[in-house]
Amino acid sequence: MRYVLIGNSATAIGAVESIRRYDATGDITLLSDEPYATYSRPLISYLLLGKTTRQGMAYRPEHFYADNRVHFLPGKRAERIDAQGKRVLCADGGALPYDRLLVATGSSPLVPPMQGLDRVARAYTFASLDDALALQAALTPQSRVLIVGAGLIGLKCAEGISRLAADIAVVDLAPRVLSSILDEESASLVQRKLEENGLRFYLGDSVQTFSPDAATLRSGTVVPFDTLVLAIGVRPNTGLLADIGGKVGRGIAVDARMRTSVPDIYAAGDCTESVDASTGETKVMALLPNAYMQGECAGANMAGQDAVFDKGIPMNAIGFFGTHILTAGSYRGDTYVERGEGCLRKLFYSDNRLNGFILVESRAGARAVRPVYDKAGIYTSLIREGTPLDTLDFDLILQAPGLVAFSRADRLQKLGGAPH
Amino acid sequence: MKRVYVNEKWCLGCHLCEYYCAFATSQQDDMARALKDVRISPNIRIEQHGNVCFAVSCRHCQEPLCVKGCITGALSRRDGVITIDKEKCISCYTCILSCPYGAISPSQDGAVQKCELCIKTHGGTPQCVQGCPNGAIVFEER
Numbered sequence: 001m002r003y004v005l006i007g008n009s010a011t012a013i014g015a016v017e018s019i020r021r022y023d024a025t026g027d028i029t030l031l032s033d034e035p036y037a038t039y040s041r042p043l044i045s046y047l048l049l050g051k052t053t054r055q056g057m058a059y060r061p062e063h064f065y066a067d068n069r070v071h072f073l074p075g076k077r078a079e080r081i082d083a084q085g086k087r088v089l090c091a092d093g094g095a096l097p098y099d100r101l102l103v104a105t106g107s108s109p110l111v112p113p114m115q116g117l118d119r120v121a122r123a124y125t126f127a128s129l130d131d132a133l134a135l136q137a138a139l140t141p142q143s144r145v146l147i148v149g150a151g152l153i154g155l156k157c158a159e160g161i162s163r164l165a166a167d168i169a170v171v172d173l174a175p176r177v178l179s180s181i182l183d184e185e186s187a188s189l190v191q192r193k194l195e196e197n198g199l200r201f202y203l204g205d206s207v208q209t210f211s212p213d214a215a216t217l218r219s220g221t222v223v224p225f226d227t228l229v230l231a232i233g234v235r236p237n238t239g240l241l242a243d244i245g246g247k248v249g250r251g252i253a254v255d256a257r258m259r260t261s262v263p264d265i266y267a268a269g270d271c272t273e274s275v276d277a278s279t280g281e282t283k284v285m286a287l288l289p290n291a292y293m294q295g296e297c298a299g300a301n302m303a304g305q306d307a308v309f310d311k312g313i314p315m316n317a318i319g320f321f322g323t324h325i326l327t328a329g330s331y332r333g334d335t336y337v338e339r340g341e342g343c344l345r346k347l348f349y350s351d352n353r354l355n356g357f358i359l360v361e362s363r364a365g366a367r368a369v370r371p372v373y374d375k376a377g378i379y380t381s382l383i384r385e386g387t388p389l390d391t392l393d394f395d396l397i398l399q400a401p402g403l404v405a406f407s408r409a410d411r412l413q414k415l416g417g418a419p420h
Numbered sequence: 421m422k423r424v425y426v427n428e429k430w431c432l433g434c435h436l437c438e439y440y441c442a443f444a445t446s447q448q449d450d451m452a453r454a455l456k457d458v459r460i461s462p463n464i465r466i467e468q469h470g471n472v473c474f475a476v477s478c479r480h481c482q483e484p485l486c487v488k489g490c491i492t493g494a495l496s497r498r499d500g501v502i503t504i505d506k507e508k509c510i511s512c513y514t515c516i517l518s519c520p521y522g523a524i525s526p527s528q529d530g531a532v533q534k535c536e537l538c539i540k541t542h543g544g545t546p547q548c549v550q551g552c553p554n555g556a557i558v559f560e561e562r
Contacts, residue, residue, distance in 0.1 A: 014488070040492045046510050052492075056508055059493040289489030289518060296488065317514040326517045373513060375522025377485070396469060401522060403476060404467040408428075411474070414521070415426060418562050419479040 001026035003302055004088055004096050006078045006240070007104030008032035009041055010288050011269030011295035013060055015102050018299030018307075020068050026303065028070045029096055031088075033077040036129060037062065042288060044132035045160030057129070078105075083244050083262050100302040103252065103260070103267040104295060105237035107286055109153075111230050116210035123228040126157040138227055139164045146170075146215055146225035148207060150177040152318060154231030158199055159320050168199050169223050171215070175204040181316050181327045185337075186344055186358045190323060193342075193362050197321040236271045236284055249273050251284045256310040258298035266302055268294035278313045278329040278355060278383050285312055311384050314356075317373075322362065326373045329356025329383040336398045338372070345372045347379070347398060352389050354382040375401040421500040422561050424464070424535070424546055426475045430556035431466075433473035438462040440551030441477075444538040461527060463535040464548045464557075475557060477548065478502055478523040478535040486515035486524060486534075494531070506531035 003019055003026055005012045012030055019028060038059040046052040065072040077091040081101065088096040109125035117123065124135045135157075139145070143165040147154045150172035158168050172179070176187035177194065191201060202223065207215045214224045236251035247253040247261035251273035258266045269291035273284045290312045300307035315328040333350025342362040348355045357379050361371045378401035381387070397405035403414060442460035443451045464477035480502050487495045487502060494508035495515060509531035515524045516532065527533035538546050539559075549559045 010491075042491045042512070043510065051510055052508075057492075288491045289485075289514060292488045315514075315517055317512050317517040319512060324513055326513060328517065371526070373516055374525065375519075376513075376517050377515075377519035377524075378522050380517055381520035393469075402467050402469070403521065404469040404472055404474075408472075411428070415474070415476070415479075416562075418421075418423065419481045420483050 001303070002097060002099045003028045003102070004098035004100075005030040005102045005104060006088065007102070007106060007269070007271075008034065008036075008038050008072075008074075009104070009106060009269070010059065010292040011104035011106070011298075012102065013038055013064075014292040014295030015104065015268070015299035015302070016064075016068050016070055018296040019303045022300060022303040022305055028068070029073065029098075030065075030070050031073040031076040031078060031090070031096070033075070034128065034130070035075040037072075037074070038064065039129060041128065042156070044126070044129055045156040047129075048132055048136055048160035048164060049162070078240060081240050081244050081262075081265070083265065086264065099264065101265045102295070102298050102302065103240055103265065103271060104269045104291075104298075105240060105271045107234035107236045107270040107284075109230060110233040110235045112232065114207060114210060119212045120210050120228050121212060122226065123230060125230050126153055127234065132160070135161065135227075135229065136164065142166050143227050144169075144225045145227045145229060146223055147229040147231055148172075149229075149231030149233065150174065150201065150203065151180060151231060151233065152178065152316070153234070154229070155194065155199075155320060156318070157229055157231055158194070159197075162197065162199075162321075165227070169202065169225070170199055171202040171205055171207060171217060171223065173204070173206045177201065177203070178325070181314070181318075182325070182358060183331055183346070186325075186346065186360050189342070189344055189360050189362070190320070190325060193323045194320060234270070234286060236273070236286075238271060241265070241267065249282065254294075256297075256308045257301045257306070258294055258309065259301070266298040268298040274312050275310065276313055276330070277311050277386070279332075285314055287315060289315065313380075313383055315380060322364070324359075324361045324371070324373055326359040326376045327357065328376075328380045329354070331356045331358070338399070340372075343372045349389065353386055354379065354389060356383065370400070378402065421480070422559050423480055424477055424537070424549060425558050425560065425562065427556050427558070428472065428474035430554045431474045432554050432556070433466055433468055434553065435466050436551050436553060437464050437475050437548035437557055438466060440547040441535070441538075444547035445533075461525065461533070463523075463525075463533055465522075465525075475548065476521055476523060479521055480535075480537070485518040485520065489514050489518040501537050502534065503536050504532060504534060 039057040080089045144167045252267040270286040297309035336347040338345040344360040346358040393405040441462035446454040448454035494505045
C-alpha cells in the first residue's frame, strides 16, 4: 500500500501515527511545502515571546520520520492531483504515485484587497514559522505596529511581539475582541487585561485606506504605524481538491470517515469543513485537537479500518499575559453566570444538554485557590458526548465541574474499569 | 496494564493520598520537611459532596484526548503512561479543556502537572496507593 500525505502539521502527523498502528510495512510518503520538520504552529507567538525555542517547537521528536519509516520530503509542493492516474504532481516536476492520498493542506492567511495596501512596505501575516521570523526581523524597539484583526491569531501575535515593539494597536471590524469565541461580557474582561498590558484597540472599525505609514479608519481615526500585521482570518487550502472537481464548500467536504467526494482521497484538518457536534452545523473548525483527531481517523481508514470521527466541537484554550480563556461549544440557551473580580464562569444550556461555556481566569495566584477552569474538561465532555443533564446533579456541576455530580453507576463506569 | 483504581465505598475522605502524592513528587527524603507549611498541589485529588468521597487521578487512557489535543507535543503516551515534557509545555491548558476526568492541573513551574505513576521512583507501588490507610486505592490490572 502506498500512502501519500500532503501536509506536515498535526493532521498529517496524526495520520502517520494512526497508519502505523495498523500497517507496519506500507509505504508512507509525506510532503510539505515548508522546509522544516513538523513544528507546532501555535507556538510561533511563544517563540517571539521567548517562551519557547526553535527546538522546543518541534511537534514530534527529531527521529519521528525514521521511527515511523516515513519518506519525508520537506520543501516539496504538491501542484496538482492526477486522480485518474492516482499521482500527485509536484511543483518541481516530480510525480508521486498513491493508493491512498491524504490532503492535509491546512489554511492560509486571508488577505482581502485593501486600498493602499500595496504601498505598505512592511506588511506581514502570522501563520507560519517563516512569517514569525520575518516579522521578528522587521521589528525594532521603536516599532509601531498595527495589527488588523483582534481574533486568536492577531492577539497571539500582539502578545508575542509585546516586548519587541514600542507600540501595538489592534483594529477589528467586530465590536469586541476574540469575537469568534467570546461573548460581550467575557470579551470586555479580556480586553481590559490586554489594555493593561499596553495594547490599544480600535473596535467596530476597519481600515479604509493605507498610506505607507498610516491607516485611515472608517471612523476617520488615523493610526500611524511602521509595521503592519494582517490577521483578518484564514482560508482553507482547498485548491487541490477543487481543481479536480472534488466537492468543496467553505472547506473541503468530507464525511465522518474523512473521505472526500473523490475515491481514495481523504482530507482532514483546517482545509476541511465538518459537522460541529454541539450544533449539527457544518463549518470549518480550524483547531489543533480536531485536526489531529481527524488526521488520525483518516489514517485509520486509509489503512483499511472503519474509523469515525463525529465528535468535533469548537474548543479553545488560550492565554494572554497570564489571563486564561477556556471555551467550548456554542453559546445558546439559558445561561448560568458566576462573576468574580477578574474571573468569569458562564455556561449555556437548553433542552437537557450543555451547549457551551466560557471560562476566563485572570486572578494572580488563582492557581493556588481554585481557578474557574479547574477540571473544565468535564464540561467539555458533557458537550462532546451530549450527556443528558438530568442524569447528573446539574446544580452541583454548574458551580464546579466534578465527577461527583454524576450518578454512582456513571462514576463506576468512568472510574471502575480500564479506560478507553 | 496496571492502573490506580479507587473504591469509593472505602474512601474515608482523609486526603492522605494527596499528601503522599505531593511528597512523592517533591523529590525530598523527609515527608514532614517536604510538606511543612506547603500548600500542596497533588496529582490525585479527592472529590467530595455530602457523604460521597473518592480520589481521582489520571486514568492513563488508551485513547487519550489530552495527548491527541496537545498543541506542542509535550504530552505523550510512553509504555502506557501519559507523561508530560515540562520543557515543551507552554501552559495553554488545552489538556485541561480536554480531559474528561479533570485529572490535569496547572503547576507552579510554568507547565501542567498530572499523575505520571510514581512506580519507577517508588519501588513499583504508587505512593497514593501505599499511603491509603483504608485500602481504598489499589494498583492493579482490570
